[in-house]
Amino acid sequence: MSRRQGSPRNADVAAPTRRGRDYWLVESPGRDAVPGLRVHIxxxxxxxxxxxxxxxxxxxxxxxxxxLASVLCVLAGVLPDLDSGDEESARESAGFAAAVLPLLMIHRFQQAGLSSEATVLAGASLYLAVRYGAAWLVSRYAAQRGMLHSLPAAAVAGQVAFLSFGAEEPLHRYYMASAVVLGFLIHLVLDEIWSVREGHFGPKFKTSFGTAMKFYGPEAWSNLLSYVLVVALGVLSATDAHWSEKSLPTRQYVRQQMEQAARSMPTTPAPWNYRR
Structure with missing residues (x-):
């Protein structure tokens, strides 16, 4: 079937608006205005x-x-798309975060003295809270290319990973947090790269250029909330790191004593294992 005369070739690709002699600025996003989920992953x-x-x-x-750090890097690479407006991308990002966060918190639950049943219940509750509660709040109040696409959001993601991952070695926690920040920054860098096109007389910048790698957005309340989270989580992370490093020798000594006690216990067979 032949195309109707005068119809656009690709209806979802925006036509550029001419600015000056040889400079084009794309006013609205087209099909390839932003990298897709596959590119970010x-x-x-x-x-x-x-x-x-x-x-x-x-x-x-x-x-x-x-x-584990590489998996967290991949997860962080799709987190900013929670505010993309694309239901599929937002659903995938929320699902990844909701599935991984309870797994990171297992050691924290054990440190709190929770039983196996309580740990499962806490993990399931955390999954539901992130998958549906946090995802609904972001979809309801977050603006597209808002503060979720920003450098403060990358810092918040790294601090949340640091607080969630309770490793015995402090260096492992810093490594996990840095992997999350790396994945988040990769997402922002790819968004900025997709905002520039090659032109005959230099690069062509889209209107989305500069909306990913930023320190603040157009809305004051989201800027304030972002920096409040950065400061609050920073204080919590510093306090937790100080306590963890200070109590590390004590925890290592207790673990060694428990291992020695377990090795010194007699390994007698249970009564039901005796042959009659």
Whole structure:
């Protein structure tokens, strides 16, 4: 079937508006105005894998820790799309965050002395709170390319990862938090790269250029909330790091004593294992 005369070739690709002699500025986003979910996952996966290999080979990190850090980097690479307005991207981002966050909190739950049943209930409650509660709040109040696409949001994501991951070694916690920040920054960098096109007489900038790598947005309340979260989580992270490093020798001593006591216990078979 032939196209109707005068109809656009691609209806969802915005036509550029001419500004000056040889400069074009795209006023509205088209099909490739922003990188898709696959691009963000690929970019953060490559960065996370490289970061994991470097930490393993150079930093001496355990392979399991490096693998977890690469997974967190991929997760952080899709988090900013919670405010994209695309239901599929927002649903995938919220699902990833809701699934991983309770897993990071398992060690915290154990430190709090929760039983296995209470740990499962706490993890399920946290999943539901993030998957539906936090996702609904973001979709309801967050603006597209708002403060979720910003450098303060990257700091907030890293601090949340630091507080959630309760490792015995402090360096492992810093490594996990830095992997989350790396994945978040990869997302912002890809958004900025997609905001520039090659032109005949220089680059062509879209109206979305500069809306990802930013320190503040147009709304005062979102700026205030972002920096309040940065400061509050920063204080909590510093306090928690100080307490963890100060109590590390005591916790290591208690663990050694428990391991020695477990090894010294007689390994007698249970009565039902005796042969009649």
């Amino acid at each position: 690929t970019g953060s996966a490559v960065a996370g894998a490289a970061y994991a290999v470097a930490a393993w080979q150079i930093g001496g990190m355990p392979p399991s820790t490096c693998l």
